[in-house]
Amino acid sequence: MGDVYFNNFWAMGTRCDVVLPGIKNSTADYLYSKIYDEIVRLENKLSHFMPVSDVSYINENASDQEILIDDELFDLIEKCLEFSEKTDGRFDISILPLLELWQSDQQNEIRKNPEQREIDYALEKSGYRHILLNEHKSSIAFDHPGVKIDLGGIGKGVALEKVDELLSQYDVQNAFISFGESSIMVKGNHPCGESWRVGIQHVYQPGVSIHTFELKDMSLSTSGMRSLQGSNEIEQRFHIIDPCTGHMVRDQKTISVTSSSAVEAEALSTALMTSDIDNARRILQQFPECHAIEIRYGQDKKAGISIFQ
Amino acid sequence: MKNKSNITRREFIAGFSAFAASLPWISLIGTGESSAQNPSDRVRLGIIGTGSRGRVLMLHLQQIPNCEITAICDNYPPNLYEGKRITSGKAWQTGDYRRLLELDHLDGVIIATPLHLHAQMTVDALQSGKHVFCEKSMALTYEDCKKMVHVHRESGKNLQIGFQRLFDLRYIDAVERVKRGDIGPITMIRAYWHRNNDWRRPLPRPELERKINWRLYREYSGGLMTELGAHQIQVANWLLESHPLTVTGVGSINYWNDGREVFDNVSTIFSYPGDVQCIYDSVTSNRFYGLEEQIMGPKGTLELEHGKIYSENPPPAPGILQLINNIENSVFDTIPIGGASWVPETALEYEGNYLINKRHIPDSTLLEMEAFVNSIRNQSQIEGIVEQAYYASVAVLVANESMQERKIVHWSEDLNI
Structure with a gap:
């Protein structure tokens, strides 16, 4: 019997599962509490859902004035803008006005038909080029009223990288950390293998893996159609917006990306949702270490896989 | 029959x-x-x-x-x-x-x-x-x-x-779970019963007021505490295996000022051994929150009227559960993730689990x-059933004394049976 520590908690709108094999329970409990504290700290800072977060403060004020921010947040937003450049704007933290248009306030249900003029209006307030960073002052400002940022597309990646650092500080060799199974970071390997084997499950066939990733010191991010907990029906919640058109991505597909950087994996899996295969390959050329696959479901619920890189 | x-x-x-x-x-x-x-x-x-x-x-x-x-x-x-x-x-x-x-x-x-x-x-x-x-x-x-x-x-x-x-199977299950440590030691109970009505019955003749609406007069009734609170304080006593040591409360008539003598709203704190408090309130001018006993501990929460338990730690996702089982059994295999039980990235409301998952509870x-x-x-x-009733019934009288005298009332040794 292999010893394994497991614990989990709710954070960042999903559950965070922490699996630490081969570590004494008391030590693992301590590590778990460190991980918990760090993720809660990040959520309180980065979530636009939290009324007192740094991001909420920015969203309320950065259209009127420059807001001084700390290095951690500055570096993160700077990195997000780099990803926007590298993905032709397909990854964009400024699409919150669009997202809010498409999602009703209370239930996260998709509004049936936002009118094109509403989309156009929201598009004016969206676009990473509205975000102005001043490295000298370490400040952020928006050049248009109503601009808002949302780090939700990358927050779990940030959290996973912090957890990675934390575990390294404590010399933890092997670990498996998962946010809702869509954002995963592994350290080292499974106690009985050379890696961690993670399969992307067929959305309509529970237990069937369509593609297996062999992960070692690696992150895996999956974007796309989701199914809901406790529901036998595949009940989809679309939550990805094409930043260029302002429309919701309704493709029956998922994108999975591996990278040694969890933030990179998150940004790319989001960006590739709105890319065709040629665009995807062109974007991925800038990230030669990453692997990316697309799984597309037909009307017959059959899955087809494309390996982008 | x-x-x-x-x-x-x-x-x-x-x-x-x-x-x-x-x-x-x-x-x-x-x-x-x-x-x-x-x-x-x-x-x-x-x-x-x-x-x-x-x-x-x-x-x-x-x-x-x-x-x-x-x-x-x-x-x-x-x-x-x-x-x-x-x-x-x-x-x-x-x-x-x-x-x-x-x-x-x-x-x-x-x-x-x-x-x-x-x-x-x-x-x-x-x-x-x-x-x-x-x-x-x-x-x-x-x-x-x-x-x-x-x-x-x-x-x-x-x-x-x-x-x-x-006699309620859900409550019995809750007591068992508490004894087993499922929510850890109880650190707080919050209970309430909220209604929005005047608590009056129709009168065929005005002279029957005190007979029909006896609940509203102190000569016949202890008001909200004896008529509603007693049930919930019985549950608190049962779970905490004690009567309260002190009770402090405030009651008033702030809405149904219609000649009644009993409070139309009560707010009380029952203090139990181990410095555990049960906060109890009852109002008759708002029904939004309804009726509940919330039992809190470091590992979870029970909502007894809804018959639910909420763990501070959610259950693992199926893929993660499989991974843990594999490691425990020294199996190295692919774990499928993102299936039909995938939790969405969008904010999820954790709805807890039912205490007793039965269609029909007697x-x-x-x-x-x-x-x-x-x-x-x-x-x-x-055995024991009169004692349960006695300590709950007396505890709500202590609360009434506290509210009427506007002071903290200590449980007197004389009250023990």
């Missing part, structure tokens, strides 16, 4: 844990079946008080095999008429409970009258050799509560008070009636 009871019994046993069976009042459920056919085991009951609650109890009693309502009493003719209808006119009737107590053939009585009458009626019934089921709360004063227990013990006759949550009022009838057949008092 008999079949209905049998179905209940079967269903009940199906959801019955060893812990539930260990509760003396639960172990009695269903034991009457073997003797149900035997005429010598017939239990004959009189009902004192055939108002709305009394009639509910009568309907339940009529589902219990070999149990007969042979006499009814109410000094308000419309109630007596309704009671008679339920027995198809068969029950002997009177407006004076003392005459009912003179009936030698009665094994026991059910008392469902206004609170201020409970003690005298119970004492008289026990002293006339009848077993007594009396509705909650016990009585309007400490002395009366104590006297009921004293006379019960002296008479050797059974006494049971209508705290039906003791009615706790029916079970408490059955236990009473069977305790009469056994001729033995149900």
Whole structure:
């Protein structure tokens, strides 16, 4: 019997599962509490859902004035803008006005038909080029009223990288950390293998893996159609917006990306949702270490896989 | 009617844990079946008080095999008429409970009258050799509560008070989970009962005000604490295995200022051993939050009226569970993720789990009636049940004292039985 520590908690709108094999329970409990504290700290800072977060403060004020921010947040937003450049704007933290248009306030249900003029209006307030960073002052400002940022597309990646650092500080060799199974970071390997084997499950066939990733010191991010907990029906919640058109991505597909950087994996899996295969390959050329696959479901619920890189 | 009871019994046993069976009042459920056919085991009951609650109890009693309502009493003719209808006119009737107590053939009585009458009626019934089921709360004063227990013990006759949550499978399951440590030690209880109505009954004639709306006058009623709070404080006592050590509260009339004497809103803190507080409030001018007992510990939360448990740590996703099992069993294999139980990235509301996942939980009022009838057949008092009732009934009187005197009231040793 292999010893394994497991614990989990709710954070960042999903559950965070922490699996630490081969570590004494008391030590693992301590590590778990460190991980918990760090993720809660990040959520309180980065979530636009939290009324007192740094991001909420920015969203309320950065259209009127420059807001001084700390290095951690500055570096993160700077990195997000780099990803926007590298993905032709397909990854964009400024699409919150669009997202809010498409999602009703209370239930996260998709509004049936936002009118094109509403989309156009929201598009004016969206676009990473509205975000102005001043490295000298370490400040952020928006050049248009109503601009808002949302780090939700990358927050779990940030959290996973912090957890990675934390575990390294404590010399933890092997670990498996998962946010809702869509954002995963592994350290080292499974106690009985050379890696961690993670399969992307067929959305309509529970237990069937369509593609297996062999992960070692690696992150895996999956974007796309989701199914809901406790529901036998595949009940989809679309939550990805094409930043260029302002429309919701309704493709029956998922994108999975591996990278040694969890933030990179998150940004790319989001960006590739709105890319065709040629665009995807062109974007991925800038990230030669990453692997990316697309799984597309037909009307017959059959899955087809494309390996982008 | 008999079949209905049998179905209940079967269903009940199906959801019955060893812990539930260990509760003396639960172990009695269903034991009457073997003797149900035997005429010598017939239990004959009189009902004192055939108002709305009394009639509910009568309907339940009529589902219990070999149990007969042979006499009814109410000094308000419309109630007596309704009671008679339920027995198809068969029950002997009177407006004076003392005459009912003179009936030698009665094994026991059910008392469902206004609170201020409970003690005298119970004492008289026990002293006339009848077993007594009396509705909650016990009585309007400490002395009366104590006297009921004293006379019960002296008479050797059974006494049971209508705290039906003791018979509710969800509550029993919750007590078991707490004892097992599922939510860790209880660190806080929050309970409330909120309604939005004036608590009045329609009056056929104005002079009947105090008789019909007895709940609103201190001469007859302890108000929200005795009529509603007692149920929930009984649950707090049960879970914390103690009576409160102090109670502090504030009550007022801030909305239904219609001549009533009892508070229309109460806010109280019951302090238990181990510095654990139960915060209790009840209002009659807002029903949004309804009714609940929230039991909190470092590992989880129970919501008893909804019958739910919420873990501070959610269950692992199926893929993660498989991974853990694999590691424990030294298996290196692909774990499929993102299937039909995938939690979405969008904010998820964690809805907890049901304590007892049964479509039909037997009615706790029916079970408490059955236990009473069977305790009469056994001729033995149900262990611990009067004590549960007494400490809950007295605790709410302590709360009333605190609110009326506007001070912290300490539990006096004299109150122990």
